[in-house]
Amino acid sequence: MNAAAQNGELNRNGANEIYHKGGSTKRKFQESFEPTPLYAAIVTYVNYAVVTLFGFLRDFLRKHGFEKLYAATEDPEMKDFVPLYASFESFYTRNIYNRIQDIFNRPICSVPGATINIVERKFSHSGWTSKYTGKTLKNVVNLGSYNYLGFAENEGTCSEAAIESAKKYGVGVCSSRQEMGNLDIHTKLEQTMADYLGVEACITFGMGYATNSTNIPCLVNKGCLILSDGLNHASLVLGCRLSRATIRVFKHNDMEDLERKLSDGVVYGQPRTQRPWKKILIIVEGVYSMEGSIVNLPGVLALKKKYKAYLYLDEAHSIGALGDHGRGVTEYFGIHASEVDIMMGTFTKSFGAAGGYIAGNRALVEHLRAHSHSACYATSMSPPVCQQILTSLSIISGTEEGRNRIKQLAKSCKIFRQGLKKLGFIVYGNDDSPVVPVLFYSPCKLGAFSREMLKRGFAVVGVGFPATPIVESRVRFCMSAALTDKQIQDALSACSDLSSLLNLNYSKAK
């Protein structure tokens, strides 16, 4: 590892050399976040201005009865109550979101594998009313589901094992872990997961979102400091808030800002009393799904050691998807798992199941077993879901098939990303991340792109405000090991057609 990379000083928008420990492959840490072109920003603002003006006009017409009101209204008996919704709060929903809502919530009626069957809906009255046409769009190539290693399958070893498990255990557990919900299959899963990750122990929970929101309050409380990355997921933000610790946000993946805040935290202590903080916890994610970036883990670890902080790594999108054996972002950087204090992840993306886990040393896991809010009050994981994780884990970690899936995912990521860049799209994020966000800036182009891709047989995910900044609407492609090379090439050629049709090639990079 070169000296700069060892200290974690990685260039954004550039290439850095990192070698994989235990191997001799040199891998470049290449990320790019091309700045918004002026032309695109202007067009986007004009788009919003036009839609907002029409929004005001339509609201006026609806209020005075010139246009039919399709939205649900308050119960007439409750008209004296304080209004439940502030009228401006839902302006965006009524006038902007409604117009492109056909690209969201598309119902499917098949396994979310490489191809899906979408139930067709027809929207009318500017998106206010919808009905099902009764038709199904079959075999649409799925570029939107989090099916990184292709374990969303309804045939094969995984589903057969899940069915056996359902026959043996049923699906209901009806109790929390501390009471009657601790089944033998849970202990087996936890042991297997701990062995896979290379840590001492692991504890699992029924939902990934609840894992973050119920466990962060057990680890930190009032008098502790949390340094949270600016783009952390909503579940991490909720967990931090529920813990009542002081939260300071540092710029996304910016090691200088993090160092400054860490230093200030240790040196100056708590703001009013000047007493030292009880603990400092740094919370980062492995792969950020909106930006497609990978955390600068060597940098964060170096800072963590220097300032004696603890590190909470949320590997929701990176477990199974990064690293030669799918062990996540620690394996990707050649770092041993024991260096990260708290490794959290979810089973929903790469394992095709549901739930979350936290892994680390035995003291941490026993503490969570005893005090975690989820272990005490929430129902434990359903047995067939546990079995699905066990089967997929055994495939990933022990078999040729698992290794092939991981290789196929890495290959697909590279081909697709390079293909999009050649077509002139602005693609954010790291070259190795399985999430490929492509910037369109304007919500109108987002809507058009999604509809046109569906016509050509591709299901894509468009994300706009408020999940992203208002002028940075994007389409987020999720790569999968289940996609064949032909499907990827077809997707690229469809993107190419639409690039010229909708003027989407903003990139100036060559």
Added chain:
Amino acid sequence: MDVDKLWIVNEAIQSALQTPYHVIFEGLLVIWILRLIFSKPHKIPDKEEKLTAKEKKELVDLWKPEPLAPPVEKTLAETRPYRLVNGQVGKNIVINGHKCKNFASLNFLGLVGNKRVDDKIEKCIQNYGVGTCGPRTFYGTFDIHLELEKKLAEFMGAEEAVIYSYGFATVLSAIPAYAKKGDIIFADEAVSFAVQKGLQGSRSKVVYFKHNDMDDLEDKLKQQEKMDKKDPKKAAVVRKFMVVEGIYMNSGQICDLPKLVEFKYKYKVRLFVEESLSFGVLGKHGRGVTEHFNIPISKVDLVIACMENSLASGGGFTCGRHYVAGSQRLSAVGYVFSVSLPPLLAGAALEGLKISEENPEIFARLRQKASFFQNLLKGIKGIKLVGYPESPCFHLRRLHPVTPEKDLEFLHDVVDKCEKNGICITVATRTKAEVLSEWPASIRIAVSVQMSEKCLKEAAKVICHAVKEAFAEQRKS
């Protein structure tokens, strides 16, 4: 008049010219005053000097953070190990190697292991696989979710139902979707932990009223009304909510819904009812506390329930009028930012609902067995039974509590003795983080409709015997 004024001015100029130094002195004074008024205040330089890099490094070296978690030995010494269940959590359960009858799992309708449900689960896995691999917005909406939402709304008699993928996260996300910073929520002090977290997450002002005490609630509502009259402008934008549970998890009592609905309209406070334990239990058709009291469900703003108890599946749902329930699809964090409910769980819930609809007498049978069992246990000496007479989930507490630690030890002893004799019950687990952390320890009993009367009589005998032995042992020590 003009002539007088002119004469005064003339006089002034004359006298000024006669004493020039006076004029000059006063002029300088005026200029000085103007300068003082308009000049910026003089800043006192900050006495605090910036720390040097060396000093900062010393502070960093000196700082010793607390350990992330206490040492393993301490944690293990203070807590009890998990009980291990082998196999299915049904009427019969194998716990820590002992074969027992299950009076601890909240499997009220006995749907765990039901053949029809198992077949449906198999079909779902064959159609959809296990996971949904996406949140509802991004290809995570399956036709089975839409079917389940429609069926739930139909079953409950509501306009719309919204499904969540985890029971705990349902109420945790539903409350903050409506109550924001600045709003006021009146909550019963015995609400369950998930509700408490929902209240905390909403950042609203929470006013707790005494458990099930409608007079106390009315007092607090009246106080709020007085404050509103003093500041009507603020009152016009502050939303008010009441959060109660149908059957309280912490006490087994039922809420006084007619009174609450009366307060809703009298004091203009919206009503949310958390029905995890009353859904599938109360009411002629199992529709919960609204059906039990014969109140149309449209009077309750939002009903929040989980499908993990009566329906023996997973996840949770909320239902209500379109106007209220619909907004969760965009503003409830646990719905938008989380992956959707696995189809096999949705399928199990659907089949459970169909079975309940085809056998509506199951609910009356469940309540009858619950009250039968409660009557058998009421007579045990030294034990107080807490709970609504027909509730299948009720609590046993010590009649004369000693100290919290000793009471807890006593109850665990009772549980262990029952387990050895083939009856599985559990102490209601709580953490110190609860609002009511001084609430007395209790054993929570859950009756399933599958239990026969003979079984219930035997169980009551075992529990009675275990309590007697535990008391005898405590007296000796």
